[in-house]
Amino acid sequence: MSKNGFWAISLLLGFFGCANDKPALDNPSRGSIIVAADESFKPLVTQLTSAYSGIYPDTHFEIVFKPEQQAINLMLQDSARIAFVTRKLTQKEQAVLDQRKIVGAATKIATxxxxxxxxxxxxxxxxxxxxxxxxxxxxxxxxxxxxxxxxxxxxxxxxxxxxxxxxxxxxxxxxxxxxxxxxxxxxxxxxxxxxxxxxxxxxxxxxxxxxxxxxxxxxxxxxxxxxxxxxxxxxxxxxxxxxxxxxxxxxxxxxxxxxxxPVYVLSREAHPGLGSGLVNYVARDAGSLIIYKLGLWPSVPYNREVNLKN
Structure with a gap:
C-alpha cells in the first residue's frame, strides 16, 4: 500500500470515529434536557416532569425556576430546551430564534x-x-x-x-x-x-x-x-x-x-426529542389529568369513559 493510500484510509477512519463519538440526540423516551419555568408554576412543572420520568425512567429533567423573563431568556439563549410561562414570545424574542433558523413553538396547556x-x-x-x-x-x-x-x-x-x-x-x-x-x-x-x-x-x-x-x-x-x-x-x-x-x-x-x-410551554427544539415528548404528554389525556388534579383548567380536557351495565 502506498503512503498516500495509508493516510487516506486513516483520515476516513478518523472521520467516522469522530462521527460515532458524537452524543446521541435525546428522544421522547431517553435523554436529559434543561427545563426553565416561572417559579409560580413550580408545583405544576414538578408534578408533570416527575410523572413523565416515572413512565420513561431513562429521561431526566433539570428544572430551573426563575422569574418569567429570565426563564424565557434561558430558552432563547439555548440554556434551556423548553420554558413554562404565561405568554407567547414577543416579535423581538421570536427574531432571536429566526436568526438561528429555529421555528420554535408555543403550546397552550392550561388556564x-x-x-x-x-x-x-x-x-x-x-x-x-x-x-x-x-x-x-x-x-x-x-x-x-x-x-x-x-x-x-x-x-x-x-x-x-x-x-x-x-x-x-x-x-x-x-x-x-x-x-x-x-x-x-x-x-x-x-x-x-x-x-x-x-x-x-x-x-x-x-x-x-x-x-x-x-x-x-x-x-x-x-x-x-x-x-x-x-x-x-x-x-x-x-x-x-x-x-x-x-x-x-x-x-x-x-x-x-x-x-x-394562560399557561404556555415554549420550545426551541429542532428535532423530535425529549422536549417534544413532554409537551405531547402534557397536552394530551395523561398530562391533562395532572393539570386537572392540580386545580387548573387543562386546554385539552381529560375525558373519562364510564361503562354502564344493566
Missing amino acids: DGVALIINRSNTDSLLTMNELKSLFSGKITQWSQLKGGNQTGPITLVFDNNNSSNLEFVLNTFKVNNVRNLRIFTTRSNREVIDFVRKNPSALGFIGVNWISDGDEPLTAELSRDLRVVGVSDKANPTKRDDYYQPFQEDLGMMRYPLRR
Whole structure:
C-alpha cells in the first residue's frame, strides 16, 4: 500500500470515529434536557416532569425556576430546551430564534389564575376589580377604605419577585406604568409570599393558584393554613356573594374568575426529542389529568369513559 493510500484510509477512519463519538440526540423516551419555568408554576412543572420520568425512567429533567423573563431568556439563549410561562414570545424574542433558523413553538396547556390571599384574621375576603384598580393606582391605600373589613392601617401588596409573572400580569391588567408610590413588597418565591401573609394581617398576597389548589397534596393543606383566598368580582356594584369568584377550577374554565391567565410551554427544539415528548404528554389525556388534579383548567380536557351495565 502506498503512503498516500495509508493516510487516506486513516483520515476516513478518523472521520467516522469522530462521527460515532458524537452524543446521541435525546428522544421522547431517553435523554436529559434543561427545563426553565416561572417559579409560580413550580408545583405544576414538578408534578408533570416527575410523572413523565416515572413512565420513561431513562429521561431526566433539570428544572430551573426563575422569574418569567429570565426563564424565557434561558430558552432563547439555548440554556434551556423548553420554558413554562404565561405568554407567547414577543416579535423581538421570536427574531432571536429566526436568526438561528429555529421555528420554535408555543403550546397552550392550561388556564391558571393569580390568587389573592389574606391572613385568616382579616375578614375582608371580597374585592372588586374596581377596588383592585384603585389599589394599584394609589387611590386606595388603607384597609379602612374597603367595605366589610376589620383591618386598619396601610395595605401591603406582596409579590414573589420584582420580575415575576404574577406582578407583570397584575400591572398589565390594571395598566400600571409606575409603582414608585405603591406599597409593594417582594419576596423570593410564592412560598415566601404565603409565609409573609400568614404572619402579617395587613398584607394582600398574589400567588400562582397551583400552590394552593391541589386538594390531594399535603403541602397544599400546609400552605393554606391560616389563610383566606379572596373572591373577586368584575361587576362594578356586586349585590351578593355569588357575584364574586375564586381562582379555582370551574371558575377558571368557565372564564368567571377575572384574574385568569394562560399557561404556555415554549420550545426551541429542532428535532423530535425529549422536549417534544413532554409537551405531547402534557397536552394530551395523561398530562391533562395532572393539570386537572392540580386545580387548573387543562386546554385539552381529560375525558373519562364510564361503562354502564344493566
